[in-house]
Amino acid sequence: MRIAFFVNSIEGETEYYTTTAFALAAMARGHDICYLTPGDFVLRPDDSLMIRTTTLKNGRPKKADTFISALQGEQSKIQTIAIGEIDVLFLRNDPSEDADERPWAAHAGAIFGRLAAERGVLTVNDPDGLARAQNKLYFQGFPEAVRxxxxxxxxxxEIRAFVDEQKQGAILKPLQGSGGKNVFKIASSKESNLNQIFEAVSGEGYLIAQAYLPEAMAGDTRLFLMNGRPLQRDGVYAAFRRVPAKGDVRSNVHAAGIAAAAEITPKMLAVAEMVRPKLVEDGMFLVGLDIVGDKILEINVFTPGGLPNIAELHGVDLALDVIIALEQKVEMRKNYAGRISNRVLATL
Known part of the structure; x- marks a missing residue:
């Protein structure tokens, strides 16, 4: 099996990324892997879809740092191949990283991923589902009870009035964004710097104001779902607690948050079950839920990260389970000769 990982850029990949864990797990099982970026698709006049892939010239590194060094160095090579030469296109880019400086690149994965799926390549998460989830407005389509x-x-x-209605204050953040950028806690509409915060955040477009959940002070829990259900092996859930840095409301690891072991409660599992139907309907193979109490702060469908943190905390590499699931889907696709849609196959 050959898996192509679609990322924002080759130079931006790191050894602690979850995509790296997937690549190592795939190679350990004997699969070929390659990477491609937003500028690497070519649709030729005869309607053939080609991709410019970055691969390793030889070897299958077992360590993350060795692999990334090879991928970004002279041990890599670029090849142009037909899309049909890969079995899986794993869309793992973060559109918000490209939204400002390369807006054309932000949704290239979903656009060309749709063409790949039409040509018989298993594409996850389903590109049509990702097209509907291009910003946090997607979250509003889930049951009110979990939001x-x-x-x-x-x-x-409107924002001032909303803040005044929230007894515990509110969180302001851009509708389009990730990684904890421009996230602020507002205690009152009378805060002297509210106008400055509003200008900073609204410069990126629409804003989300959410009622502040006091439990978030202790951090949130990132829980992975695969095929709509919590990813786990032998009682170990693909989950970890994201603890905010002192004095910071953001629990994002990129924003100095700390990864810690998480206790998965029946309440969390009930929340996951409540969002399962829509995730399955939208072909969301792998997602990350950020949970506080019985509420979800965000549903990460593009590039949920943290599996290396879980492996470090529990000694269980759940990236392997994800690769095995992809193997099973590729086998299903062959057995049914294209009679199952990509969207359905993505969550079977």
């Missing part, structure tokens, strides 16, 4: 009270607006008057 914090939320306002989406560009009006400072």
């Amino acid at each position: 914090p009270t939320t306002l989406i607006s560009k009006s400072i008057e």
